Amino acid sequence: MSRFVGRFGGGVAAGLLAVVTIAPIILVVIRSVATPAGVTWRHYQEAFSDPANLQAIGNTLVVSAATVLFAAALAIPAAWLVARTDLPGARRFRALLLVPYVVPPYLGAIAWINLANPTVGWLNRAAGGTVFDIYTTTGIVWVLGLFYYTFMYLTSLSALENMDASLEDAARVSGAGPFTVLRTITLPLIRPAILAGAFLVFAASASAFGVPALVGTPARVHVLTTRIYSHVTTGGLDGLYTAAALSVPLLVIALLTWMLADRLGRGGRITSVTGKASAPSRVALGAWRWPICAAVASLVFLTCLLPVFAIVLTSLMNVVGDFRWSNVTIDKYRYVLLTRPDTARGFINSFALAFAAATLAVAIGTGVAYVQGHPHLKARRALDLCVNLPYAAPGTILALGLILLWSWPLALIDTLWVLLLAYVAKHLSLAVRSITTAVRQTDVTLEEAARISGAGVMMTFRTIWIPLLRPAILAGFFLVFMPAFGELTMSILLVGPGTETVGTVLFALQEYADPPSASVVAVLILAFILAAYAAAAALAR
């Protein structure tokens, strides 16, 4: 009887999870051919006969490929330098280079628009002419690369830190110089990790919305996500179906690259685990030590300090671009915080949503991780799909699916509920991964001992698993909380009257209503996210 209840309950839970996570994405694909009016290819014809859309596909591929190259040029040397050389301050650099990982890239877009606007950007003013122009395809790649290099940096870093050093030692003993070792041993060994990182960067760039929308639109450069957005927002019902048709190639691009990354990442991890004989020795940089240190420091300057400096400065200028002390004011903070009711509402909504989403995600994540930690339980494959598909699929498509799914008969659209569903589905994978790792490291005999002593499932969960998993659960909470708080790509399609989030308030200010005030909201979001990051780091210690 109780087994039946258990199975039945498990089935219902899995069904609910599937409705939340994969149903929206499948519905997008279905609606691209089968609308309530009947089965038709009309929306594909409409989507792909528009030259602007075809150009957007081309732009998406070019931007993503270029971002991968740029990211590789930053990430691979940086990872090698901090992991395998005697670079001064390597440990500090290792952490600083990761900061862009937690910051939403659209903040970078706003910072770089302030810095490199062709006529009034701070850099161009300093240079006395138009040296940099952010409103170009190169501008999109520049901003995306400065954020997404962290994906490749992370995969390379973990491969470099975990690889078997005896091979390198053997080469060195046989008389190979440090750069021969790098070229013939180290790089080939970490190639799967580099490739995995490259595919992750490609998928992320193809799915990006905020940066191309803010940087590309003034330059008349559109990508798939921005085209889908404009079909959804201006095309009425027909626009939704055309957007669905246009989503299918983007979904294919994102899922293919993501699967390749996943496969390679797994392969890389296996090689790294075999026989870790000794800690890898560090290469001495010799006379190059300090020049290279300066180069890494300037990368940190470019990715962290300069953009922060730009938005803080812009937020404090009365007349933007006119840099005099008499022009410094906090009026814009007063205007944004006191006379615009949407700002406070956005912060309250985003905080509540991110908190709820993170709580739900770790709760569901603990259950999923429990199942995955028990190889004899079936349904692991299906669970994997539920957790990872919405993570790999572009947010634009997940949001479109939620619009299609929750408009009728149960109208959750325009409510905070639909945003909560979006955030949980999108970020569940992050919580699951954090907790699964901890479950795998926990000895199952502890649980068995509790069961033998007469504890039920819930009792075991409460007294064994939760205490042991607490650090991982906490980490999972922050891994979901931070991206959910600053989320833009899905929110921009899902917000309605009264349900603004910080991301959409910022986007509306920068792109439509009042660009100078956008810097104020950008500073506030950044401060909040860095504070959450610091809190997470302090709690983890």
Added chain:
Amino acid sequence: MRASLLVAAIILSATAACGGGENRQTVTIYTSIYEHVIAALDPVLAKTFPDVTIRWFQRGSEDVAARLNSEIAAGRVAADLVMTSDPFWYEELKEAGHLLEYRSPRAAGIPPALNDPDGTFVTVRVPVMVLTVNTSRVADGAWPRRFRELADPAWAGRITMGDPNRSGSAFTAVAALQRKYGWEYFEGLRRNDMLAAGGNSAVLSRVMTGEKDAGIILLENLLQARAQNASAPIAIVYPEDGAILVPSPMAIMKTTAAPDAARRLYDFFLSDAGQSALVSGWMYSPFDHLEPPAGARPWREVFSATLLPWTFEYLHETTRARDDIKRRFNSIVLEPR
């Protein structure tokens, strides 16, 4: 005991959230009026309508229109009252039968051309499109004096306006300018690489920072910027070929669940209190007896010399061509070549 207290607390807070349980009504207003004007209106409205909860949804007029159009298509309209700036869209809504007929007693005194004869919408405010120029970058004698001049090669790379796909006043300006000067004028603007993006505040910030030297913009943005900062490097230029009127309507949706509250709000916005709140938000009133916004030219001076006379014929023709005008503008000005 504790459980029953908890239940009581939950019920109490739930009823509080639903507005005390009396026949409190909620009116959702879709608007393009600036957030700071809404913030100034809110306390007045709360005092005048203690029994009505007002929810605002604020975006550019064309964004509001796109959203409401898809709500209509989906059969689920959230808006009760609509107050945006693109007059042609209201004509469209009226013809499709989506607007509630209401002849407010307060609408008497509004010039007939600004008041729908069938009583489905009324002009509640009249923003005006003019020119602006950055005074620290452009010498006095070199200012543009007419809309027409912006297509001259002298202005290549130096001009900006809002995006007519997003902003209703930008759309109204495009409609008027193409009727007056034809699409060749816009070819000229494209040759000058005009930046058409965002709303009027974005145009203001581009000209104020010197990113662009001159722009087509709403007068209210300039008046407000000058009031906030007298030394801001921007000038108001009333174009010699005439300012562009943007008679901005108000209408009640037929699907509203709160028609009485919506009508009372409709009356309020047309009352002296409502009108002076809008005028202090730097917009002209459709009632000519009211003062112009502070720092603006008198009503008659601006309204007697507009780029085009505002007539029903113009309203109807432009309404029919609304989508075509946008498409044509996009292909000439916005799309890559």
